Amino acid sequence: MAETINIAKMAEKISKGIFNEFFWGRMEHTNINWPCEKTEKHEVKTHPSDVVFWYDEPYSQSRAYINCDLKSYAKNSINAVNIREAIESLAKTINCAEVSQDFNDKYIHPDVSPNIQGMLFVYNHDNGYDKDFSKILDKVKCEDLDLPKGSKIIVFGPEDILWLNNVHHEIIHLRGGAGILPERDYCKFFYPPLIGRKNIQPEHAKAATLEMLTAPWIILSYTNPNNVNNKGYIVFMRKQGHTVDEFLYLIEYLVHHHVIRSEVKVTIRILEPHLNASANFSKAKDQYITDYEGGEEFKKILDSIDFGKIEHVRTNFCEMELSRQ
Structure with missing residues (x-):
């Protein structure tokens, strides 16, 4: 019984x-079941909220309120049937959360405009899953999901969790051991103005959104606490x-977004760089200078970028680490 409870707690921790x-x-509130508002349609009496996260858009x-379904599966249980079943259940949960007073009372802050989304977190607790998780998702048909308009479900599989876990440990390393990052109060994730859109909550929207965590790179910006004009960026590629x-x-x-410029420190980290990654990065810098006539001064700026791999790569979660969280 104790082993079953520990496995169930892994994904949450x-x-x-x-x-x-x-x-x-x-x-x-975690691991809560709240009443279904559409029992005949959903054919359940309650919906689960393992954990609800939030951040400002x-x-x-x-x-954004992220209702999470945290799954801890052995490798043989990670299949299209189980994933489809979990996604269907989560879609019904999000649909009901939109109209549930009980969900609102438990999770929604007063005086905000909530944007409720879903996240399926598929953790492989025996560390034996070595297949392409995206092929499972390709088999899962999602056109008929009971999702409210504008809502979405993001699925993080074992490889995604490995990536995010290493990024989060690298941030801790860069702040502590490496001394590159300042304290959290001086850091925020980077959201540049886009065509027709701008960051309208720059003081509050500091978190990495679901969109950023599923993008090709995650960018963390920081300011030197002793000099507010001295900025830096960490790019996790x-x-x-x-x-x-x-x-x-x-x-x-x-x-394009004015990250690479003079007097700005740019650091790029890759989890598992290809054998020729460093050489390809050098060629890309040379090609950019050639294509856009950046000149010698701009070449010095590009050459000043700190490029390297993520330190202390973690491939699994040991019991001691889990017990500390």
Whole structure:
């Protein structure tokens, strides 16, 4: 019985540790079942909320509430049938949460515009899953899900969790052991103005959104507490750098949004860089200078970028680590 409880708690403990470093808030009530508002349609009496996270949206005045279904599966249980069943259940939960006074009373802050989303967190507790999780998702048909308009469900599989866990530990390392990052109060995730959109909550929207956590890179910005004009950026690049184009695309993005410029420290970290990643990064810098005539001064700025791999890569979660969270 104790072993079963420990396995069930793994996903909750891991999710708490990971998302805290991405500046997500966490509501107090966990592992709660609340009454279904559409019992005939949903064919259940209650819906579960394993944990509800929240953060302020950068490009709107709303606050995102992420209702999480935390699954802890052995490798043989990670299959299309179980994932489809979990997604269907989560969709019904989100649909009901939109109209549930009980959910509102437990989880929604007063005087905010809530944006309720779903997250399925699929943790492999025996660390034996070595297949392509995306192929399972490809088999799951989601066109008929009972989701409210504008809502979505994000699924984090074992590989996604591995990625996010390593990024969160690298942030801790860069703040502590490496001394590159200042304290949390001087850090926030980077949301540049987009075409027709701007970050309208710059003081509140500091968290990494679901969209950022599923993007090709995660960008954390920081300010030197002793000099507010001295800024820096940490770019966590998910791709491994197989090609020059991967880096060229990143450089173009960073230049376009004024991340790469003089007197700004830019650090790029990759979880598992390809053997030729460093060489491809150098070629991408040279190509960018050639294509856009950046000149010698701009070449010095590009060459000053701190490029390297994530330190102390973690491939699993030991029991001691879990017990501390």
